[in-house]
Amino acid sequence: MRYSGFRVIKEALTGHKGWTPHWRDVAPKSNYDVVIIGGGGHGLATAYYLAKEFGGKRIAVLEKGWVGGGNVGRNTTIVRSNYMLDGNEPFYEFSMKLWEGLEQELNYNAMVSQRGILNLYHTDGQRDAFRRRGNAMILNGSDAELLDADGVRSMYPFLNFDNARFPIKGGLLHRRGGTVRHDAEAWGYARGADSHGVDIIQNCEVTGFRIENGKVLGVETTRGYIGAGKVASSVAGSSSRVMGLAGMRLPIESHVLQAFVSEGLKPTIRGVITYGAGHFYCSQSDKGGLVFGGDIDGYNSYAQRGNLPVVEDVVESGVSLIPALGRVRLLRSWGGIMDMSMDGSPFIDKTPIDGLYFNGGWCYGGFKATPAAGWCLAHLLATDRPHETATAYRLDRFRTGRMIDEKGMGAQPNLH
Amino acid sequence: MLINHPLLGPRDASEFTYLGDANLLNRPDWQGENAVEAFHDYLYLRDNPAGLHRELWFHEQGDRSWLVVTRNTLTHEILGVEMARDVARNNKRFEGDAQ
Incomplete structure (x- = not known):
């Protein structure tokens, strides 16, 4: 049909x-x-x-x-x-x-949404590494744009730009990236x-x-x-x-990776943002929940659920990047088992x-x-x-x- | 997870860093005939069991000792903790080297 x-x-x-x-x-x-x-x-x-x-x-x-x-x-x-x-x-x-x-x-609505992925950088060295990666991406037919802090500010004014330890200096924007249902x-x-x-x-x-x-x-x-x-x-x-x-x-070792979703919010984050100073990535689902994740728990696991220290670590990274996240309630978290290769x-x-x-x-x-x-x-x-x-x-x-x-x-x- | 340290008692797992399978204690003989093959397997291949797993944890935020923890990877239940030093000393190859 x-x-x-x-x-x-x-x-x-x-x-x-x-x-x-x-x-x-x-x-x-x-x-x-x-x-x-x-x-x-x-x-x-x-x-x-x-x-x-x-x-x-x-x-x-x-x-x-x-x-x-x-x-x-x-x-x-x-x-x-963006490899x-x-x-x-x-x-x-x-x-x-x-x-x-x-x-x-x-012939199926998979909700492919090329809303753009922004990898943030926080140091000059990281900017140079991102520039190199962006060039490698372009050479292979992908797309990449290096933004400065003002470029990032115009997209996401609510980020914590002036963090004393990890100020946001800019980002590598991959416009064709995004999310899929x-x-x-x-x-x-x-x-x-x-x-x-x-x-x-x-x-x-x-x-x-x-x-x-x-x-x-x-x-x-x-x-x-x-x-x-x-x-x-x-x-x-x-x-x-x-x-x-x-x-x-x-x-290969099997490890557990946790993911999280917040309560539904009005449109807040239009693309995908990743933190360059910690491991944190966040997007907003079409239902309104903020979907985010970070590091794996770090020990062999087949349990499909992780432990609280990593929950705390991921949320800390998130709040340090997006202070407004501190007012959002976490709805669910879950774990999946990854083949982590050598x-x-x-x-x-x-x-x-x-x-x-x-x-x-x-x-x-x-x-x-x-x-x-x-x-x-x-x-x-x-x-x-x-x-x-x-x-x-x-x-x-x-x-x-x-x-x-x-x-x-x-x-x-x-x-x- | 709580790791019952043999010297310090129960400690939170977040004080530790994780290395991996306790077989990493059994370093191959670098002069052996098949040393290249043995080191490939030692460094890169893992049993990765679903169930009981003996693994190395380092008490980085504590007394900086290495532990061998026996843990169920399906439930995260910890069933035994030994000092890695003791495990290595009980290892035949170690005794062979010492003589």
């Missing part, structure tokens, strides 16, 4: 009896060409592009819970293409371009994949792999054995658990096991990557070669010394 304004009017006049479910509820078949583990944004986007762009047939997406119930429903919805390193920026720019056409592509993006890909014949199987947890002579034959699940020509894991947060079932150890960058690669593919290690930047991660994993599954923007995301890059470390933190996952 195609959605349109005409359709809404027609349904309104006929008692809304014509709407159909977004996707079919199907039982697993005994065998597929490709099985994708994980019905989050990445897994569904992979299935969608594999079926639509690469002519894939007989594809299944296995989800242990429900579609959109994992990290795709737990993030702060920011999309951006510096060669291994990253072409990929994220590819993703940004896919976001820009996503709603037309999927995260659930809608998962539902849109699920609906699109389903319309191309992909089986989306919910409440189906993978409990093991069947591997013989170094080749994967299929997966054991809570709904029985499913044979597969190729299997791809797209379960960031639980990557070590799933790939551990295949006997692999990964360069250099802060992700993996989209084959594994040493024939027919088993891996997508993960997204740290806390997986949401913005969803369209391109799906496309690039589909490309890898279909052609056995990495997509041209994802050639650096190799599992063996620590062995070969080709790390992609944007923050320069080394092999310490909780610092990325």
